[in-house]
Amino acid sequence: MDETSLAFCPGHISGWFKKTGSENSFSGSIGGGIVISEGVFSEAIKADETVINVCRIDRTGNLISCDVGSPPIEYALLKLGISAQITTKTILPVGAGFGLSAASLLSSIKAVNELYSLDICDEEIAQIAYETEIKFKSGLGDVSACTGGGYICRKSPGMAGEIIRRYDMDKTISAISFGPLATDKILKDKYIMEKISSAYNEICPDTPEDFFKASREFAERSGLVSERVREVLNECSLREIPASMTMLGEGVFAYGEKAPAILSKFGEVYLMKMSDSGFSFRNRRE
Numbered sequence: 001m002d003e004t005s006l007a008f009c010p011g012h013i014s015g016w017f018k019k020t021g022s023e024n025s026f027s028g029s030i031g032g033g034i035v036i037s038e039g040v041f042s043e044a045i046k047a048d049e050t051v052i053n054v055c056r057i058d059r060t061g062n063l064i065s066c067d068v069g070s071p072p073i074e075y076a077l078l079k080l081g082i083s084a085q086i087t088t089k090t091i092l093p094v095g096a097g098f099g100l101s102a103a104s105l106l107s108s109i110k111a112v113n114e115l116y117s118l119d120i121c122d123e124e125i126a127q128i129a130y131e132t133e134i135k136f137k138s139g140l141g142d143v144s145a146c147t148g149g150g151y152i153c154r155k156s157p158g159m160a161g162e163i164i165r166r167y168d169m170d171k172t173i174s175a176i177s178f179g180p181l182a183t184d185k186i187l188k189d190k191y192i193m194e195k196i197s198s199a200y201n202e203i204c205p206d207t208p209e210d211f212f213k214a215s216r217e218f219a220e221r222s223g224l225v226s227e228r229v230r231e232v233l234n235e236c237s238l239r240e241i242p243a244s245m246t247m248l249g250e251g252v253f254a255y256g257e258k259a260p261a262i263l264s265k266f267g268e269v270y271l272m273k274m275s276d277s278g279f280s281f282r283n284r285r286e
């Protein structure tokens with residue numbers, strides 16, 4: 001029987017962000033987001049060659065589809081000097097602003113760490129994932145966000161950056177996605193990144209409602225809101241439902257019990273909560 005190991009990491013919805021470092025460097029970001037209860041399960045099996053199966057499942061765990069290949073995870077395993085067959089599973093769409101590249105890296109590295117008894121501490125796992133995200137420009141702040149739970153305000157970049165975490169976001173979070181946005185292409189677009197930088201507001205909100213307000217104002221100023229996202233945001237505003245655009249994906253996330261009925265008019269609704277903890281359960285809310 002092949003040995004297997006399984007790990008989970010929550011996803012992260014960025015509400016606003018600003019790249020830090022010089023124009024051509026990608027040292028990380030500051031910003032705000034929500035660590036979410038949905039994320040990525042990674043199952044690792046010992047194998048002589050690395051194969052990554054990227055799978056979507058439905059709410060009951062049934063397989064919907066799988067694609068083969070994940071360059072960031074393949075790179076991370078190469079760095080660790082090991083090979084494995086990894087299957088990642090999530091109900092959320094890839095590339096749609098749910099921080100799944102970070103979640104899949106963290107859960108996959110954690111799974112192979114256990115599979116091969118590599119004895120790598122959680123901080124080092126996070127550092128490897130973070131450096132891989134920066135190398136592939138698949139994310140800037142999601143890894144540091146996912147090392148803990150809550151809704152967050154990242155005041156300085158990097159794995160040692162200052163993060164304010166709050167945990168009183170108790171209502172349901174709903175999300176829909178019209179499709180992915182290529183994170184790497186956006187991060188490399190100087191014009192878009194200048195607009196995002198000028199849209200950034202340093203204030204850290206201290207209530208869920210203020211969080212969604214800050215995120216919505218950022219989205220409007222960023223120039224990233226598409227017609228389809230705008231239509232959903234307008235419907236939510238009419239009903240005083242806190243809502244904003246998922247960064248970076250063409251989608252909407254909204255807060256409270258009234259949101260699912262409104263979002264369901266526009267597409268499949270993904271229901272989730274704020275996660276109390278990150279990929280390392282040592283970071284669970286005290």
Ligand SMILES: Nc1ncnc2c1ncn2[C@@H]1O[C@H](COP(=O)(O)OP(=O)(O)OP(=O)(O)O)[C@@H](O)[C@H]1O
Pocket residue numbers: 040054055069070071072073088089090093094095096097098099100101102104138139181182183184247248249
């Ligand atoms: N669930 C997953 N399993 C394995 N690899 C993944 C997964 N999600 C993303 N990746 C890898 O990360 C790469 C970049 O993903 P991307 O950053 O676009 O997705 P995301 O993190 O969900 O979106 P965002 O960064 O906007 O939150 C993908 O091309 C894929 O190679």
Ligand SMILES: CC(C)(CO)[C@@H](O)C(=O)[O-]
Pocket residue numbers: 014016017028029030031033097099138139140141142183247248
């Ligand atoms: C760049 C980003 C929005 C992609 O999800 C995220 O990594 C962040 O907030 O830095």
